[in-house]
Amino acid sequence: WDEMPLLPLRSPSRFKYLSVDETRYLYQEIFVERCYEAPVLRLPEHEAEAKRDGSAGSNLGGPGRARRCNIVDVGANIGLFALYCKRRWPSSRVLCIEPMRATSEVLRHNMAPFKDSTLCVEVAASSKSQGEVAFQYFPEMPGESTRHPDERSHRQQVFSRKIESDLACIRGARTAVGAETEGGGGNESEVEPRLLAMEDIEAQARKQSGCGGKEEKCRAEPLSAILAGQRLIRSDDRIDLVKIDVEGEELAVTEGIKDLDWRRIDRMCVEVANVNDRLNKLCALLSSKGFKVFTHQPETSEKNGYLSYIPKELQLFMVFAVKPNLHCD
Numbered sequence: 001w002d003e004m005p006l007l008p009l010r011s012p013s014r015f016k017y018l019s020v021d022e023t024r025y026l027y028q029e030i031f032v033e034r035c036y037e038a039p040v041l042r043l044p045e046h047e048a049e050a051k052r053d054g055s056a057g058s059n060l061g062g063p064g065r066a067r068r069c070n071i072v073d074v075g076a077n078i079g080l081f082a083l084y085c086k087r088r089w090p091s092s093r094v095l096c097i098e099p100m101r102a103t104s105e106v107l108r109h110n111m112a113p114f115k116d117s118t119l120c121v122e123v124a125a126s127s128k129s130q131g132e133v134a135f136q137y138f139p140e141m142p143g144e145s146t147r148h149p150d151e152r153s154h155r156q157q158v159f160s161r162k163i164e165s166d167l168a169c170i171r172g173a174r175t176a177v178g179a180e181t182e183g184g185g186g187n188e189s190e191v192e193p194r195l196l197a198m199e200d201i202e203a204q205a206r207k208q209s210g211c212g213g214k215e216e217k218c219r220a221e222p223l224s225a226i227l228a229g230q231r232l233i234r235s236d237d238r239i240d241l242v243k244i245d246v247e248g249e250e251l252a253v254t255e256g257i258k259d260l261d262w263r264r265i266d267r268m269c270v271e272v273a274n275v276n277d278r279l280n281k282l283c284a285l286l287s288s289k290g291f292k293v294f295t296h297q298p299e300t301s302e303k304n305g306y307l308s309y310i311p312k313e314l315q316l317f318m319v320f321a322v323k324p325n326l327h328c329d
Contacts, residue, residue: 015110017078018103018142026143028306030080036243036269038294038320068093070233074125074223074253075245077103077143079110086114093117093232099124099135099218103142119232125246126220127255133220136213148248149213151275155314162311222256237264244270251278254285262289267322274315282319291321 017023029035068091073081076096085094096111096118098104104122111118124133124147136149146152221229233239242265244253250272257265268286272279283293296318298310310316 015079015083016106018106019140022141022143023078023080024306025308026077026080028303028308030084032303032306033301033308035271035298035318036081036084038269038296038318041241041267041269041320041322069240070237071095072223072227072233072239072242073097074243075247076107076120077245079107079120081243081245082107082111082114082118086118091117094119095227095230095232096120097123097125097223097226099220100137100142100145100216101218102137102139103145117232119230121226121230122219123226124218124220125223125226125244125249125253125256127252128222130221130225131219132217135216135218137216138213144247145213145216146247146249151248151273155273158313159311162313163309166311222258223253224256224258224261227261239265241267241269244268248273248275250282251285254282266326268320270319270321272317272319274317279315279317279319286319286321290323292324294320294322296320 069089071082071085071089071092071094073085073094074097076082076098079096082094082096085092094111094114094117096107098107098120099122101122104120108120111120124135126133133147135145135147136152137145144152227233228235239261244250246253250270254270268291270282272282279295283295286293297312298308298316298318299312300307300309302308
């Protein structure tokens, strides 16, 4: 394991990780871009607001409630989203579900400072069946470990083709800007930083595509069975937020939720790759369970000098779902 500093956090000030490239990307996504939040979910800026004025919508628990919020993180990886939750809502309880053994070890280490309010479960959330399932584990990019290696391979091919095309365009722009600079106009620095960032991403992409995975067997249970088998979040508690990021298993995870649990879940955030109409199927399922559903397709963006390269051709979407009584227009 290696260690990396974290943005100001009550505890810990540093965290363990497995892959530096993946961790930098996830850190940018979660802490800087807040990819798992959306205005429609009406998440608070600070939980103390509800305690101070009791205003509607200022606490994750809902209007007028300043109780501890309960969060379920399905596909917790090394725990960055859980760490983010503990910074945003220090009194929250976070149930972390992660199937891969090596990743789970790092996750437990990172959650140790919050042992009274977090729980790490080494299991894969599945549909309605229990037993052992096979994952393709990628040591260099553990967050991309999946039960659907063919989908990952296809995404890598799309990613590589798109980045080669975009790099060619940017290099062309650099040549044009350089010619203008020689003639007394233009500024090559306008293009160069983005080109360097893209070339860095291209190098990472080559590294990823060359990373061989290995098969690992993991225990699998339906999400409702996992909820029933733990003691952090009680069976009569509201579940304020369920976050799902499971590399192709999104529908399977939601199919493993019983009606009793659907009724106590208030909000969901799901990352989904739109393969085989998976996006529409997921949205239809969430709508049938009484949620208002919103979708967002992330795009390439640059913040704080970091370029997040997300081609639209990857068909990646964030799905946000909220019960109507909590929805804020």
